[in-house]
Amino acid sequence: MSIAILHGSTREDGNTEELAKLVLEGIPHTEIKLRDKTILPIHDQRHDEGGFDAVDDDYDGIIRQVLEHDVLIFTTPVYWYGISGILKNFIDRWSQSLRAPDYDLKAILAKKKAYVITVGGDNPRIKALPLIQQLKYTFDYVGLPFEGYIIGKASRPGDMKKDSRAAVEAAWLNAELKSLV
Amino acid sequence: MSIAILHGSTREDGNTEELAKLVLEGIPHTEIKLRDKTILPIHDQRHDEGGFDAVDDDYDGIIRQVLEHDVLIFTTPVYWYGISGILKNFIDRWSQSLRAPDYDLKAILAKKKAYVITVGGDNPRIKALPLIQQLKYTFDYVGLPFEGYIIGKASRPGDMKKDSRAAVEAAWLNAELKSLV
């Protein structure tokens, strides 16, 4: 059972990654930081005769790496009540992967488990719910089982340790993941 | 009363812009297509000592142009149950504008009116509701009055004209905007 964690934060060692560390404490995993990669926004060519043009960026390498793992953890700070732009660009490109000639995205994702970790500063346990609902629809569309999510509350650097509730939820998920491994 | 329409679609003459055309028929407006611009993802430096670094892309020019208008219409296809990545990147950068030394984003936006036009292929009148809720929270945060939205259903090129309901809603909004002008 291998785990990939895909970070959507644009800040090094921010609160979202702080919370993710609690979740993954003592668990081997592959870490992917989208901020260190270049992923261009999708250009919708679903209806072009020739389909999507190849794009010269890091997307293909990342999606292939992600698909090699059994458990996918998506982390994102709550940016304007949604996932971060860099994570959105990554997910938007799935439209391209759905048409990849050499792998079947839905068939592969159906065998995995997804978790979401998100942290926001403005009442996230209420105002991040549309973000969760959006990811639920997204995962449903590709057949990826959505196993759970943790919403944390933090804004300034260091705030994460004040959210005792997120900490107990992270400890719970840590145990859950260990039982899978 | 001046109107700016900000397009989040990545396809020329797609369904979302088709619907927007109905809304704006016979109404002077400024059209901004994000796909023709370069807007980098935000790099969260809210907590850096020096604040945000200047970014060399089209964002500043666009936000200044947007802010000169009284009515702001945001259009986006439903991409993975959210706004498109290019529109998300634009909105994410508002965090930077909130700290701009030479204008007061909230004070300016408070005097405007916002509308949203979004079109999706997968049951959008249900599955685009989290997208609407996110934008509501977003507009509330900056104090921008959210005056209304239209959700259309279309997927392939040309589908838009089959959505008779979106057409009557577009006609209604057209009349509404004309009454403002």
Added chain:
Amino acid sequence: MSIAILHGSTREDGNTEELAKLVLEGIPHTEIKLRDKTILPIHDQRHDEGGFDAVDDDYDGIIRQVLEHDVLIFTTPVYWYGISGILKNFIDRWSQSLRAPDYDLKAILAKKKAYVITVGGDNPRIKALPLIQQLKYTFDYVGLPFEGYIIGKASRPGDMKKDSRAAVEAAWLNAELKSLV
């Protein structure tokens, strides 16, 4: 093609029924006003050995009448951001109908079409969205196709005629229903 409209309002000739009149203008239909009936809250006996006790109220008669129609229109004012208590009690009792020995609720509902008309006073096009999402889940659970909804804005008696947008949507649905009949 027969139509039943089930009113969840507790006020005679309120705004929700005003809007429903526009929708059904010139269309034969059966009208059921829950406020004129007695429907007790469910007593959850799903896990009792003997199942649900028979309840001496109007529920059975109403559900049987509803099930005889092809199109079901549910109307409710937005009460505290949800459907009215009397409509909620009616729907809660579906748990009992799911176990009825003499009819198969899901099989029957799968062949029908459902519409929802709801009217609220406090920004309903945003704040009634959870109500719509809740009914979507409800209809999905029993396999009832959810064909559309109209959200109107009105508070005081007579307000309904000020909502020109709801009026065009009602006219659209009126035409849609006529095309079905």
Added chain:
Amino acid sequence: MSIAILHGSTREDGNTEELAKLVLEGIPHTEIKLRDKTILPIHDQRHDEGGFDAVDDDYDGIIRQVLEHDVLIFTTPVYWYGISGILKNFIDRWSQSLRAPDYDLKAILAKKKAYVITVGGDNPRIKALPLIQQLKYTFDYVGLPFEGYIIGKASRPGDMKKDSRAAVEAAWLNAELKSLV
């Protein structure tokens, strides 16, 4: 610091009350079971000249009892993706309390804290989110601070103890409440 817990379940010792017991272990509180009371659905007379007629049931006694406490915990099983009909009827009647001549509902509620405990069988951590959003809007309307919620997953009697995540969240809330008392 006094605590009232208001149960919306219709089943004795069901899963929701099981979870509530974990939350309140060792904490003095007043327990109110709506299923043992009679609360009639609201009759909307907001716009009647004389206002609301007095209603001969248990509502007035319960609301007065509730208002004497500092912390209000609402519990409800997820019935058809919403709160139970008996809890909905109780909340619907707040419209009447808003017009009570001898107390100021909003002023009183503003000084309290509300928590919600809800348990459902069908993917509640996703499908009960509209329920949470409705209650958020409801509490906002009356100015009652919404301090937190726990969503549990259980269906058959005894299922509650299988939800280890709800258990850690309940333990967290138990500690939180003890720190208030």
